[in-house]
Amino acid sequence: MTDLLTPRAIGQSLVRRDGVDKVRGTATYAFETDVEHPAYCHPVQATIALGRVTAMDTAAAEALDGVLAVLTPFNAERLASTEDAEYAVLQSTEVAFRGQLIGLVVAETSELAREVADGITVTYAEQPHDSELRTDHPGLYAPEQVNAGHPTDTAEGDVDAAMAAAEVTVDHTYETQMLHNNPIEPHATTALWEDGSLTLWDSTQGVHPDRAAVCEVFGLDEERVRVVCPYVGGGFGSKGNPHANVMLVTMAARALPGRPVKLALTRQQMFFLTGYRTPTIQRMQLGADRRGRLSAIAIDVVEQTSKIKEFAEQTGVPARMMYASPNRRTTHRLAPLDVPIPSWMRAPGECPGMFGPEVAMDELAEALGMDPVQLRIANEPDVDPDTGKPWSSRHLVECLREGAQRFGWDSRGPGRRREGDWLVGHGMASSVYPTMRQATSTASIRFSGGRYVAEIGAADLGTGAWTVLPQIAADALGVDVADVDVAIGDTRYPTASVAGGSSGTNTWGSAIVQAAREFRGKYGTDPQDGDEASGDVDQAAMDDAHAAYAFGAQFAEARVNADTGEIRVPRLIGVFAAGRIINPRTARSQLIGGMTMGLSMALHEDSVFDTRIGQVANHDLADYHITVNADVGEIEAHWLDEHDPYVNVMGAKGIGEIGITGTAAAVVNAVHHATGVRVRSLPVTLDKVL
Numbered sequence: 001m002t003d004l005l006t007p008r009a010i011g012q013s014l015v016r017r018d019g020v021d022k023v024r025g026t027a028t029y030a031f032e033t034d035v036e037h038p039a040y041c042h043p044v045q046a047t048i049a050l051g052r053v054t055a056m057d058t059a060a061a062e063a064l065d066g067v068l069a070v071l072t073p074f075n076a077e078r079l080a081s082t083e084d085a086e087y088a089v090l091q092s093t094e095v096a097f098r099g100q101l102i103g104l105v106v107a108e109t110s111e112l113a114r115e116v117a118d119g120i121t122v123t124y125a126e127q128p129h130d131s132e133l134r135t136d137h138p139g140l141y142a143p144e145q146v147n148a149g150h151p152t153d154t155a156e157g158d159v160d161a162a163m164a165a166a167e168v169t170v171d172h173t174y175e176t177q178m179l180h181n182n183p184i185e186p187h188a189t190t191a192l193w194e195d196g197s198l199t200l201w202d203s204t205q206g207v208h209p210d211r212a213a214v215c216e217v218f219g220l221d222e223e224r225v226r227v228v229c230p231y232v233g234g235g236f237g238s239k240g241n242p243h244a245n246v247m248l249v250t251m252a253a254r255a256l257p258g259r260p261v262k263l264a265l266t267r268q269q270m271f272f273l274t275g276y277r278t279p280t281i282q283r284m285q286l287g288a289d290r291r292g293r294l295s296a297i298a299i300d301v302v303e304q305t306s307k308i309k310e311f312a313e314q315t316g317v318p319a320r321m322m323y324a325s326p327n328r329r330t331t332h333r334l335a336p337l338d339v340p341i342p343s344w345m346r347a348p349g350e351c352p353g354m355f356g357p358e359v360a361m362d363e364l365a366e367a368l369g370m371d372p373v374q375l376r377i378a379n380e381p382d383v384d385p386d387t388g389k390p391w392s393s394r395h396l397v398e399c400l401r402e403g404a405q406r407f408g409w410d411s412r413g414p415g416r417r418r419e420g421d422w423l424v425g426h427g428m429a430s431s432v433y434p435t436m437r438q439a440t441s442t443a444s445i446r447f448s449g450g451r452y453v454a455e456i457g458a459a460d461l462g463t464g465a466w467t468v469l470p471q472i473a474a475d476a477l478g479v480d481v482a483d484v485d486v487a488i489g490d491t492r493y494p495t496a497s498v499a500g501g502s503s504g505t506n507t508w509g510s511a512i513v514q515a516a517r518e519f520r521g522k523y524g525t526d527p528q529d530g531d532e533a534s535g536d537v538d539q540a541a542m543d544d545a546h547a548a549y550a551f552g553a554q555f556a557e558a559r560v561n562a563d564t565g566e567i568r569v570p571r572l573i574g575v576f577a578a579g580r581i582i583n584p585r586t587a588r589s590q591l592i593g594g595m596t597m598g599l600s601m602a603l604h605e606d607s608v609f610d611t612r613i614g615q616v617a618n619h620d621l622a623d624y625h626i627t628v629n630a631d632v633g634e635i636e637a638h639w640l641d642e643h644d645p646y647v648n649v650m651g652a653k654g655i656g657e658i659g660i661t662g663t664a665a666a667v668v669n670a671v672h673h674a675t676g677v678r679v680r681s682l683p684v685t686l687d688k689v690l
């Protein structure tokens, strides 16, 4: 694969091009879109966890001045496709989970819409529901595959025999909690249906995938639908697919032709409607000889899905490739429950899947009396154990060594060191995330008014796409980055893949490089105003011969108050090998953002599901605790100067998600080193260490 010959803009710590507008409040988000005379929506949600709506009394609401429409399952338009049960809003009176959408009020003001929606009397035929995840759930089943197209189960060799023969074994069950994405900008849309065409200003991680989903559900021609989204106030996966609110607001727009309508979910509504990280129960088995060479690795995962739409988190997948062992087994089983629909949350699969295995490795190191860093190094595989393919590049050992050195790991000592009232401990874990590139994206490059403009329907959800895509375009064109603009976040630009799976920069950047080559091929270095060329992701250059992953190592210091059990993490250091870094400034933000979210998972975030009523009890930011500045001490992200020639023409791997993988395990391992208490379920709260 050809390399970009002279990176000049790539590698520079350029400031965010959208930063000033965001800080000044002049960047327009979906709900703020300036439309004429908007109407406002407020949903009606089911207050039972399972059953059927038998009646909704809407007469009084409809008669009120200022109420424009009341949509219910009894009067809503019939959708073209109801195949996806999440999107089939108001198509039936069945209630599959508490909080499901059963109606919508559209009114002249948001206050009126909310007041009226809350006042509608709903009658139900209620049934007993089942919303409790447990390993002996009678409905447990093996899905056909798990997410991202991975096989549900894998097996090689004989784990049971290897465990029986191993000199040292670990066999424990670990649990990761239910978690909810809480981007600061809620899921919000402004929608306008006019002359048979639809415009959605929607907060989304991908305008084209968003449009495709809406067109499918409503049976619309893509030519007649435009999705616009220049800025996103965070997504983390929750805006990777549209959720039911997007279909509902589209329905409202179609009910009121010519009138723009707005729907912003409340924070509480998001806890029912916009997905969550499914809780997981992971039985881990490790067998090794006295020198720490693994002979067996097994992970058996039980996790939940909603009954109406399968979501199979690929939790067991990282255990397939992290360490060498002749005997390996991974399985996934799903418990179908009467619960809201799980979805993507930063590093779905790898994030929960690097918890059990990385704590189990720490437990094995302890049982062996071996340093946990050395244990990992001792089990470094030459090739991908799962596929047998060579690595495109794998610098885990280098990350472990550099991280240990930066952290001062060698001074770690035997643990339970006391400083005043505080017990101090050090822990570590590995990180991993696959390097993915989506197959389809197109970019075009136009020369206009002496400037180059790269157009692509990409999304910047706070990650830096506005800033790094011009860097890639500039180097591909061989011009100064100051002479390059990008235009993103609109379906009027060429088709772009979702900002998900840490694949955005890889995918869109590859298309931009291709467009630049086409442009230069057509017009040379002296273009005229109006010259334009486009390029696609080069399929032929997509490497399938190598296993491509970013790797990392994270080191944490935990301090646990000896009397109260209060847990603090004053130091967190990560070292990553993620290919060429396009922009150190935005990359560092991505990595420490991931690590902070991992710290949050370790200590704070927890969607407490009340199985009696089938809902998250702490469904607001007052009770759902997210790590804030005061909870973060020193947090550092470093990286190796890695250039991977196989992944794409930039040599860059993804960095959006790897930062959150392994963090919670590093913290748990540090807490154990501090206290001697091994916490196997997240989050680590003080009651668990006392």
Ligand code: MOS
Binding pocket: 205, 235, 236, 237, 238, 240, 344, 345, 346, 347, 348, 499, 500, 501, 502
């Ligand atoms: Mo990310 S959870 O792949 O949007």
